[in-house]
Amino acid sequence: MDQLIREMLRSGVIEPASGPWSSPVVLVRKKDGSHRFCVDYRKLNAVTRIDAQPIPRIDDTLDALAGAQWFSTLDLASGYWQVEVAECDREKTAFSTPMGLFQFRVMPFGLCNAPATFQRLMETALRGLTWKACLVYLDDIIVFGKTEKEHLERLEEVLSRLRAVGLKVKPGKCQLMRRSVRYLGHIVTQHGIGTDPEKTAAVQQWPLPRCVREVRQFLASYYRRFVRNFAGVANPLHALTKKGEKWHWDQKEEEAFNFLKRALVSPPILAHPNFDRPFLLDVDASEDAIGAVLSQQDERDPPVVVAYASRSLSRAERSYCATRREMLALVWATWHLDRVLLAYRTSVHCTTGATPSRVVFGRELRLPVDAMYGLPTDAEGRSAGEYVQHLRGDLERVFEVVRKKAGREQRRQKAWRDRKAYGPVYEPGDKVWMQLPTKTKLGAYWDGPYQVQKKLDWNTYRRIGGRKVDPDGDVPDANNKAEAEPPTVTGNPLHWGPVREMAMRGAGIGCHGPPPAFSPEMDTVEWLDTLEDFFLVNGVPPSHQAASARLLMTEAVRRELFPPGSTRDISWQEFRRRLLDVYDQ
DSSP states (O other): HHHHHHHHHTTTTTEEOOOOBBBOOEEEETTTTOOOOOOOOOOHHHSOOOOOOOOOOHHHHHTTOOOOOOEEEBBBBTTTGGSSSOOOGGGGGGGGEEEEEEEESOOOOOOOTHHHHHHHHHHHHHTTTTTTEEHHHHHHHHHHESHHHHHHHHHHHHHOOOOOOOBBBGGGGGGEEESSSEETEEEEEEEEEEEHHHHHHHTOOOOOOOOOHHHHHTTTTGGGGGGGHHHTTHHHHHTTSSSSSOOOHHHHHHHHHHHHHHHHHHHOOOOOOOTTSSHHHHEOOSSSSSEEEEEEEEESSEEEEEEEEEEEOOOTGGGHHHHHHHHHHHHHHHHHHHHHHHHOOEEEOOTTOOOOOHHHSOOOOOOHHTTTTTOOOTOOOOOHHHHHHHHHHHHHHHHHHHHHHHHHHHHHHHHHHHHHHHHHOOOOOOOEEOOOOOOOOTTTOOEEEEEEEEEEETTTTEEEETTOTTTTSSOOOOTGGGGGGOOOOOOEEEOOOOOTTTTETTTTTOOOOOOOOOTSSSSSSHHHHHHHHOOOOOOOOGGGHHHHHHHHHHHHHHHHOEEEEEEEEOOHHHHHHHHHHHHHH
């Protein structure tokens, strides 16, 4: 460690530090036997905002090499250390050693945003060349071409870009002008993709598992997609990893373990997908697992395998009949390989000869899985391709109907949400009951009914005078003593609802009647003071009701006399005119 620190100080990678940040050091051994200096930044990463820059998928990267004949790989020399850290953030990278506290001047390993930052740097430096002339996965670059001349031109352009931005490569780790190269743990050739012998050699010496944890480590093999029916063969091992399963290692488990070791050491080469030719999907199912094989076949060439896929069946799925298990295999394979099946022409081979819709529902439903079957020419003379286009038109019409229905449902849900947030909305002519401030359990809680005369705002209303209305909408005589008796609701139902969200004009405390109408001869300030007594405020303690009524009245008057967007600087005559327009009724 001391030697590495002295070398990093000499090269300007680190510098002495003093601050509150500190993380422990971790040394990781490289393939060439040297050590990589890393720091355990887990606590720093826990408080770091994550950078969402996407990292390319390895399978997508390898698929993009289809059709290439020549390859070159470039590896940057300590790629992360070629990126400087902002001076204000260097103290956060501090680490403690026996020689003291130091901090990085360049981007260290272990930061959660380091891969995203470096990937963005490489894609910016090689913009316009990635996915066309080269592929970039962090500091690993592969340049490819169909001919020797094309490959040399692309290689020269990539190296020129790296020189322009000041990035340096490590010559000892570069492979130039090769027919076969090692890239991202795979052997890439013009014929396809294979496993790396250096990595599969470790599988040959894998010891027998002694616990469930070691079984899981073996089953999580990176190369399982190279083994046909991996899930079916490994089913005895998968059974050991189930919850509550007792540990046992018998002949069945050992045979599965040894078979998978042999299959992983010498797997077949998966061909590069040719997107100009149709794909062929074969699916099958057993009592324990389902599997699929994606392949391609030319008129003159034998079929070549592009990918294998398999998984074990759950307890419920194992109770399916043979036909349903194969249908499950087909549906799962189309989901697992959707990147290929949905974008390119694909034929499906299934031993049942039936489509999933016909098996599950007893009739044809035109699912996307069904559309991939070899369709015969129909009565109208349309070929399989034309019929698929016809199905696509039907799906587009269905999509339009679903889109409109979803819009209506969204508007309905929004209306319910608004009603819950703001309370019910009443219209002129609606009959409402007013909530009274009750001080005792036996006190009256509602008073009314009253009829809404005018809607002044979204939650502000004027009722008919100070008199109640009967359920039929008639206004009874003021001298009728029956007015004070609670009405018996018969006939049309009343609009029950809490009125505490509304400021109803004329709603006097104790229902003493409407406020006096405003006239030009009255004193405006005196009239406004008397108006406060005719606002009902609930949901607050009785000692605060007067102040709340005054505040509510002030807000209501302001919103009516000064609508949103109107000027506040008006003359006294204009103010009187607005008062008469609103309240002289």
